[in-house]
Amino acid sequence: MTTIRAKKAFPWHIIFFLGPGLLIYLTVSVYPLLDTLRLSLYNEEYNGDLTFTGLSNFSKLLFDVVWSDPFWNATWNNLKFFVVHMLIQNPIGLLLAVLLSSPKLRMRNSYRTLIFLPTMLSVVIIGFVWQLLLSPLWGITENFMWDIGLGNYFDAWLGKESSALFTLSLISVWQFVGLPMMLIYAALLSIPDELIDASVVDGSSAWQTFYNIKLPLIMPTIGMVSILTFVANFNAFELIYTVKGALAGPNFSTDIMGTLFYRTFFGFQLQEGSLTMGAAVATLMFLVILVGVALYLFLFQRRVQRFAL
Amino acid sequence: MSTSQMKKATKTIAALAAGVALASSSFAAFSAEKLVIESWRNDDSKIWSDVIIPEFNKSHPEIEVVFAPTTPADYVPVLNAKLKAGTAGDLITCKPFDASLSLYNKGHLDSLNGLDGLENFSDVAKSAWITDDGANPFCLPMASVIHGFIYNKEIFEELNLSVPKTESEFFKVLETIKSESRYTPLVMGTADQWEAATMGFQNVGPNYWKGEEGRKNLISGKDKLSDPQYVKVWEHMSKWGPYMGRGYEAQKYSDSQNLFTLGRGAIYPAGSWDISTFNTQADFKFGAFYPPTPDGQDTCYISDHTDIALGLNSAGKNKKAAKTFLTWMASKEFASLYSNQLPGFFSLSDHKIKVKDPVAQEFLSWRGQCKQTIRNSYQILSRGEPNLENELWNVSVQVLNGTMKAQAAGDQAEKSLANWYKPHQ
Numbered sequence: 001m002t003t004i005r006a007k008k009a010f011p012w013h014i015i016f017f018l019g020p021g022l023l024i025y026l027t028v029s030v031y032p033l034l035d036t037l038r039l040s041l042y043n044e045e046y047n048g049d050l051t052f053t054g055l056s057n058f059s060k061l062l063f064d065v066v067w068s069d070p071f072w073n074a075t076w077n078n079l080k081f082f083v084v085h086m087l088i089q090n091p092i093g094l095l096l097a098v099l100l101s102s103p104k105l106r107m108r109n110s111y112r113t114l115i116f117l118p119t120m121l122s123v124v125i126i127g128f129v130w131q132l133l134l135s136p137l138w139g140i141t142e143n144f145m146w147d148i149g150l151g152n153y154f155d156a157w158l159g160k161e162s163s164a165l166f167t168l169s170l171i172s173v174w175q176f177v178g179l180p181m182m183l184i185y186a187a188l189l190s191i192p193d194e195l196i197d198a199s200v201v202d203g204s205s206a207w208q209t210f211y212n213i214k215l216p217l218i219m220p221t222i223g224m225v226s227i228l229t230f231v232a233n234f235n236a237f238e239l240i241y242t243v244k245g246a247l248a249g250p251n252f253s254t255d256i257m258g259t260l261f262y263r264t265f266f267g268f269q270l271q272e273g274s275l276t277m278g279a280a281v282a283t284l285m286f287l288v289i290l291v292g293v294a295l296y297l298f299l300f301q302r303r304v305q306r307f308a309l
Numbered sequence: 310m311s312t313s314q315m316k317k318a319t320k321t322i323a324a325l326a327a328g329v330a331l332a333s334s335s336f337a338a339f340s341a342e343k344l345v346i347e348s349w350r351n352d353d354s355k356i357w358s359d360v361i362i363p364e365f366n367k368s369h370p371e372i373e374v375v376f377a378p379t380t381p382a383d384y385v386p387v388l389n390a391k392l393k394a395g396t397a398g399d400l401i402t403c404k405p406f407d408a409s410l411s412l413y414n415k416g417h418l419d420s421l422n423g424l425d426g427l428e429n430f431s432d433v434a435k436s437a438w439i440t441d442d443g444a445n446p447f448c449l450p451m452a453s454v455i456h457g458f459i460y461n462k463e464i465f466e467e468l469n470l471s472v473p474k475t476e477s478e479f480f481k482v483l484e485t486i487k488s489e490s491r492y493t494p495l496v497m498g499t500a501d502q503w504e505a506a507t508m509g510f511q512n513v514g515p516n517y518w519k520g521e522e523g524r525k526n527l528i529s530g531k532d533k534l535s536d537p538q539y540v541k542v543w544e545h546m547s548k549w550g551p552y553m554g555r556g557y558e559a560q561k562y563s564d565s566q567n568l569f570t571l572g573r574g575a576i577y578p579a580g581s582w583d584i585s586t587f588n589t590q591a592d593f594k595f596g597a598f599y600p601p602t603p604d605g606q607d608t609c610y611i612s613d614h615t616d617i618a619l620g621l622n623s624a625g626k627n628k629k630a631a632k633t634f635l636t637w638m639a640s641k642e643f644a645s646l647y648s649n650q651l652p653g654f655f656s657l658s659d660h661k662i663k664v665k666d667p668v669a670q671e672f673l674s675w676r677g678q679c680k681q682t683i684r685n686s687y688q689i690l691s692r693g694e695p696n697l698e699n700e701l702w703n704v705s706v707q708v709l710n711g712t713m714k715a716q717a718a719g720d721q722a723e724k725s726l727a728n729w730y731k732p733h734q
Contacts, residue, residue, distance in 0.1 A: 048415040066694050066728055136556020137564055159500050159558025161712055245382060247699065249502050250558065250706050266386030269503070270408055270691040270698040273389055 033286070039279035050276065057280035071281070073252055074260040075288070077165055081256055082233040084169035085176075090225055092173070093180025098210065100181070101188040112185070116178035123175070127242030130171045134158055158243065161253045168254055172239055176232075180225045187221035188214060219304050227296045234289050237262065257285050342630050343373045345398030346619070347391070349384035352586065356650045364646055365637055372630045392417045392622070399625035400634065403448035403618040405437035406687045412620070413440065413447040419621040420445040424632060426639025434657035437615040437683070448618035449635050452647065452654035455672045456512040456612040459579040459587065461572060462594040464492055472598045476545065479601040483552040486575045494552040496574030497709075498560025505705035506698070508578035509549070511684045513600045514542040515610035520682035528689055530732025534723040535716070541603070543708045543715035550711050558710055566590070581653035581672045588652070588666070597671045599679055613681035615657060693729030700725050 043053040061067045096115060100108050118126060133139050134157060142154045157167040191214060199209045237258025240248055246268045248255035263271065265278025346357075357376035365374060377398055379387045385408065391397035392412070401418065403409040412418050421427060422445055427435075430450050438448035460472070468489055473479040486494040499505050517538045518524070526532035533539075554560060554568065569577045570590040577583070579597070587595060602609050619638060621631050637643060644656035645663070652666035655673060664670055686698040700722050707713035713721075727733040 046411070046414050066725075131559075131561075134559065135564065136559055137554065137568060156556030156559035159498075159556065159560070159710075161710070245501060247502055247702060249703065250499065250710060251703060251712070262386075267389060268699065269385065269696075269702075270404075270687070271694075271696040272408070272411055273386060 036279045036282050036286075039276050040283045042276045042279075044274055044276045057277055058284070061277075061280055061284065067277075070252065070255065070260055071284070074255045074257045077254065078234055078236075078256040080165060081169050081172075081236065082230060084166065085173060085229050085233055086226065088170070089173040089177050090180050090222070090229060093177050093225070094184055094222070096177070096181040097184035097188055098214075100185050112182075115181060118175045119178040121175070123238040124242050126171065126175050127239055130174075131158065131243055134167070159250065161250045164244070164250065165254045168239060168243060171243075172236070175239075179228070183221055183225055184218055187218040191217050216305065217307055220306055223296070223300050223304055226300075227293060230292050230296070231289055234285065234292070257281070257288070261285060342371050342627065343375065344400060344627055344630055344634055345375045345377050346400045346402065347384075347388055347398040347622075348376065348378040348402040349381040350402070350617075351378040351380055353651055354378050360650050361643075361646060364642070365634065369633060369637070372633065374634065392624075395624055397622050397624070399622050399627050399631045401448075401620045401622050403438055403620045405615050405618070405683075407689065407692050409438055409448055409618070409620065410440065413445070417623055418447045419623045419628070420447055421449060421621065421635070422446065424449070424635060424639075426636040429639045429658045429660065431657075431659055434615065437687075438618045438620070448620035449638055450615065450657040451617045451619055451638070452651075453613055453657055454616045454654060455581045455675065456508065456614070457579060457581070457597050457599045457672060457675070458512075459569070459577045459583060459595055459597045459668070461492075461569070461575050462596050463572070464490070464575045472596075473601050474598075475604050476601050477604050480548065483576070487552055490575075493554040493568060493574040494576060495549055495554075496565050496569045496577045497549075497553055498557045498562070498565050499706045499709050500559050500561045500564075502702045502706050504562055504565070504578070505546075505709050506686075506701040507684070508580060509546050509709065510542060510701055510705045511612050511614075511686075512578055513545055514539075514685075515612055515680075515682045516600055516602050516606065517541045517545075518685070519608075520610035520680045524682055524685040524688075527685055528732070530730075533719075533733065534726060535719040539722075540715045540719045543705070543718045546705065547708050547711070547715055549709055553709070581655070581669065582651075584653035584666060584668050584672075585651050587668075595668065597668050599675045609675075609679035611675050611679045611681055612684060613655075613676065614683045614687075617654065690726065690730065695725045695728070697722070697726055 039050075040057055041052060041054060042050040043056065044050055061071055099105060100112055105111075134141050136142065136154075136156045142151065145151045145154045155163070157163040195213055195217075196209060199213050204212065234257060236256060240254050240256055240259050241262065244254045244259075246259055246263050246266075248259045261278060261281045262268075264281050265273055265275070267273030354376055362374045362376065366372070375398075384402075385404070388397060388401065392401075397417075401412070403412075403418075409418065413420075427446060427449065434450045434453075435446050438450060439446045464486070465471070468485060470482050470485060473482045483494040486492055497504055497508060515523070518527070518532070519538070523532060523538060527534070550557075554574070560568075565574075565577065566583070566586060568574045570587055572591070572593055599609055599611050619635060621628060621635065625631055639658060641658070641660040641662065644658045644660045647654060648656045648662055648664050648669075649666070652664065652669035653672070655664070655669075656662060664673055686701055690697040691699075704713060704718035704722055708715060708718050723733065
């Protein structure tokens, strides 16, 4: 055997297959991200020229009250938005998935489709429909609540500082509850029947079977659902923008990082947009999500037990 | 490949190439005289395409004009993105003062010095679209809008009410409507926020801060937003809440328009641009009255705001055609066409024109009775962060919603202005 035969040919096919995807990923994802990071270090002069200013945008954003108040307000609101999803959307998603996977349930495909339907609708439609439903002028919610004896509790929820963010969070929960349901449902289906049978034979109740057998097996999926919820919530924008506009009123009570970014980057009414300040807000959003995902990886992902089924 | 096949292929390619060449050359010929107008007035697009542009084409058939509006809320962000990418239209609709001045400073708008027709506009009309030194006008003034209240005449007759002249009469009328009928006395919502500042604060306010005098004192720093004359405006507005419809906190601008045109509300804090919408949608008679004066004050002040103008995109390809269009827009013909097709937008040119719409006439007649001013947050005071206009939206909404006291609103607005504006520090 000669040495030439032993040397493997260069694996051109790898480049051939990876190339197109890599190229698209680099141009539409990596390059914009890096350029955003770069832009956040500049300042835009009144004539549109850029000058390098180091970290001044970030110090303004974090320590100058004009910027830091809205920034922390948006971060805090965003956290509330996320907590509502974690405490309401995901448990309901889990519950629905367990119900759907029950062998006694009939018409399960219809339920699954119906519950998943809002997820596929445009957020603009969702925002419009819910605004109409909840409208104190034309909405049907008020009459419905009178019919069931709760009419006195009806209020212009979307317009009140105290309730607007929570109402919007619930609308978002209603729309996206189908996603955790589907993912957990798929995980539940992949649990072998033998395991369930064995636990029943061993005499465990339905609750014990769920808690001791099913839940540990779907834990990795629940973790994934949580991190997807986190990333989606901290990138959220459309629903708030559609319902409350870019000024996210009343008194910025529904302002989240996405709307803050939009106002800063594109400007709003007489407020001028700033390319560089917008890039700084985007960078901080990126960092928040990065920290969240990293925490998840170190604290949860590495500890969760996986079982080969 | 056989020779015949080869020939065929060559022929196809040649034909394709010729086709492409033809298409692109005809496109070039086509686009040489094509003008695109960027605007936020999507409500007006029918009038532009059906009336105004055909009228222009009668005298200039060689220039094709396309009116390409965006929704009002998206206009500034979309326009900025288009200007940066170099894809914006040839003619740019200008917001007054600082927003457009910044476009000029960034080199997106051309100076209009020497444009034929600019002499038809007074200095006051031009003041909203000129550099601080007065040397370079950069947009051709189109129209101003006037604030006031539009009311349902049939409801006023039914309840035997007369048009209020003073503040106490105004609240008496509101109280009568509230106690003696099921109509919503004051049709306005706070969900979209801008009405609170524009139809609320800037509408009734000039009476308290004495119009231009107060506006100039605010710019010079002599008056502060926390001074009594401003706090009184918010005090006045804080009394509106009980007369606004149920759940007005979630009522949007379109909801208010519908509520009024359906005949379910009596008084609508308005901008004159609402007239054309109401003309097509309301099947009852409506009239207008100017903002009631505080008791004991004889002089009335109205907001007659220089609102809309047209500028020349410096990166546009058809500047000559664009200038022809701008010159045509400075003519008496356009002034009359625009003011009558879109009643409520009042031409800023010096031409003597006749406005036929009765409600628009009513609005115009106030120019003779009251002193005029423009919205106080537009010139200079919205150049910094936080921006005064957005700040006024926010505090006015809170005052109307009853979550903020009048004095606190003044203090907060003043504090944010003082944050960046030297004369107020």
